[in-house]
Structure formats: C-alpha cells, structure tokens
Amino acid sequence: IKKAQAAVLYPPNGIHTLIHGPSGVGKSFLAELMYQYARTTGNFKPNMPFYQFNCADYAENPQLLLAQLFGYLMDKGKYRRLGEVEVQRKSQVMVIAATTENPESALLLTFRRRIPMELSIPPVSERPWPEKMALIQDTFMQECQRLKKRLAVPKEVLRRLMRKDYPGNVGELKSVVQVLCAKAFLEHRSEDGEEIPVDEELLAD
Secondary structure, eight states, rough: HHHHHHHHSSSSOOOEEEEOOOSSSSSHEEEEEEEHHHSSSSTTTTOOOOOOOOOOGGGGOOOHHHHHHHHHHHSEEEOOOOOOOSSEEOOOOEEEESSOOTTSSHHHHHTTTOEEEEEEEOOOOGGGGGHHHHHHHHHHHHHHHHHEEEEOOOOOHHHHHSSSSOEEEEEEHHHHHHHHHHHHHHHHTSSSSSSSEEOGGGGGO
C-alpha cells in the first residue's frame, strides 16, 4: 500500500505502475483504489477520468499495442489517434497496468523500463492470517448489508473458513461466503428477528 501511495503522490503526475499476481487477487480493485486516492491528492484533478484499456484485445498484435500505448505516449505524453498523421495530441497520464503473466516475460520486458513501480499481490493462501480474516469479515459485512440483517457467525465457522484453500483467491473466498450466507438465509427465512444464524453444518458440502 505504501508503494501504491508513493506511485500516486510522486510529482508531477505519479509513477507508471505494474501490478502483478495470480487471477482473482484484486489487481483491478487495487488499480481503482489508486485512482480514487489520486483524486484526493494535489497531484491530479479531482474530476480526472479513469480509463480502462484491455490489452487482451491486442493479443494477436502485441507490436500494435506497444506502438499505441507504450511508445511516445508514456515517454513524452504525446500521441496520435489511429489514422492521424499531422495532428499530435498531448496528454498527462499515469498508467496502472495489471497482469497475471510473469513480469519477466518477453513482452513485458519491452516496456517494463517505462514502468518503474512494481506491486506484487500474493494469493490468498500466502496472506497473513489477520488479512485473511479481514477479507472474510468484510465479505460477511457486505452480505449483512445485502440482507439488511445481522449474521451470527460462530468462531468455528470462521476457523474453518480461515483454514480453507481458495485457488480462485479473493473472488472464490467471496463466493464461498456468499453461498454460505444464502444457505443460512434459506434455512431461517421464515423466522422473525434481525439476526440470521450461520450454522456450522452449512459448511458440510
């Protein structure tokens, strides 16, 4: 997080940043958080836009991607729209790139020199236990807001969720918790009260 803050705050317009890590760890989420944070700083205008550019669209022609995005635009802040020859436009941009690929791959090496800051997000299995617990608790809180009721979650349920492996990372963790809450809602939907118990038995399958 400190590196992400440093990348945004560095004058005059931040440092281009590469976020890498396996699928589902929250790379796009971090990129949007960096954008939201940037809007609160003096480095960027509060109404600056946030554009998402899908590089996968250029999978068959990576050289066109490099020419369009990682040539003159990142080096000098200048660019031409596709098909333009005479007009040269100016833009102040901070690029936040995200990839599941190995950052040492041949394609990435061609423009990594233009992206000084690198952030690596580890899979959920490698997160510290307090961070993993915070992810689980935050997901339960989101489901409370959705259901407009409190969820009573026993410690043993939390312990089993903490020990569980999540190959799909944060996305899978959220899905597991949401399904658990859906089962609890179904089990107790006819009961009155502001609280839904999340029984340990619901984790059986």
